[in-house]
Amino acid sequence: MNSFTTNIQLVYILAAACFVVGLHLMNSPGTARRGNQVSTAGMIVAVLATLILLIHAGTVTGIGWTVIIVGALLGSAAGLQSARRVQMTAMPQLVSMFNAVGGGAAALVAVYGYLHDESTKAGVLGTTTVTTALDVIIGSVTFTGSLIAAGKLQGIITGQPVVLRGGRLLNAALAVIAVGAAAFLLTTASLPALLIVVLAALAFGVMMVLPIGGADMPVVISLLNAFTGTAVAMAGFVITNWALIVAGALVGASGGILTKLMADAMNRSLANIILGGFGTGDSAAPVAAAADAQIKSVAADDAAIQLAYASKVIVVPGYGLAAAQAQHAVAELAQVLQDRGIEVSYAIHPVAGRMPGHMNVLLAEANVPYPQLKEMDEINSEFSRADVALVIGANDVTNPAARRPGTAISGMPILDVDQAKSIIVVKRSMASGYAGIDNELYANPKTSMYFADAKKALAEMTAAVKTLVA
């Protein structure tokens, strides 16, 4: 290692350190922006160092420069454009797209590394071969898997689980083909084998995500994020670049932790989600008719009276709120209540929304200060002191049945909404949540059901509270 390449490696280590510090600063909303800036600075330094390395190498052809610069500029423009335009409700799709391109780029780096090595050395490819194969496989799976996930989230592909007959068998076959061809590559240099690995891995990515239902997306996105990180780390092994290895490992850790948190919050194992099964066959079974007798329905005026004369209100937003784009409406109602001196906070279940922490971003966008956003563990003890719990578009995460053994959601961590003195549930119908079971909360004598679209209901309640207090 001569002194020039040593210096470049040192710059890469500096960049890696910036990434770690940047992530560390994300441990509180107050410092998170600085964290992002530190991380950006590290990235700029790393890219500049790479450009200097390219100039120093002196082997980049004119076409080579044109190709990478035009490619990078067009990519930057596309990335910037989507980052500026994206609606906060569409964040999961965008994150998925970034996973896709990141994984795709990592796979391409390995494919090129392989082609280049093969053309120069011919034969067995030394120590990087295992990581090359892993990079190609993981990167390709991430690429198509993330595209399918983004398509499902965007509604281009149905959010319902797509279960093909013999799908699992096909999956297993694809996995065997990809790994088998990769194993063959380890001993024999072969371009066709590489192609087979790529194609099988691409197909596996599609087949892995298609059978997964829309409600499981928080887990899938996290998992694909972990995949991308691993693929990038493997790309770092292929080109012996420590910045890639460290960055990839950090992202792999982040994705892994979030995957586990999401799966735990849904009370499901990763295998169970990937293999599918939930909400695929038994959706017709639950009928709410039996509980009808005990269900109490309420209108805007009555709900407004409860809210206006409360001293503590806890809002429980769920995916239904995001789907109805009602985050601004709920923030407005909360503001009216706070102006009356009522304490309002939000109880956020870990899987509210379509990706980890999604609901917090939606509410932040609606100008809700983050100290009002409470995590499940923090807020659960406060429900018993709340006069009203206002549940909007959340279902399974409030079902007390989770505390009993023997139900579909037994053991799932829930928000203790039933501890509140009174409960208002805004919901379009009595339809069950994705777990496919009745919510016992709705039959609770303390509960009033407000049947309406979340946005409309919130606007009506806000108007009613305003008239009441005027």
Added chain:
Amino acid sequence: MSTALVTDLTIFVLALLVGIEVIGKVPATLHTPLMSAANSIHGIVLAGALLIGVTAHSVVGYVLAFVAAFFAAANVVGGYAVTGRMLKMFRRKVTPAAPPGSKSVPASNGRPAGREEAAGS
């Protein structure tokens, strides 16, 4: 196994452990920005994409370099931009842009449910 590979593996494992330690402390409120930030960090693969240029002297090489550079640049630039955009929205208090009515409210009511209120009752 070569020394270089062992060194790389050591770095990988240590970085993984550092990642678990650091990311475990990120509050759930920030999980979406965290994932988006992680997304931009794996945009470092741009460095790898650019390095293809050093040895690419054929059509296949150029095409791979182009697509990889495009993907990685979209990843890194878009990732940082959208993370910054999201984090800008997280406020401790309601901003002055809120309806003027909120200003007449006594401070204790306007203040979000803080620790002292939780402890007080």
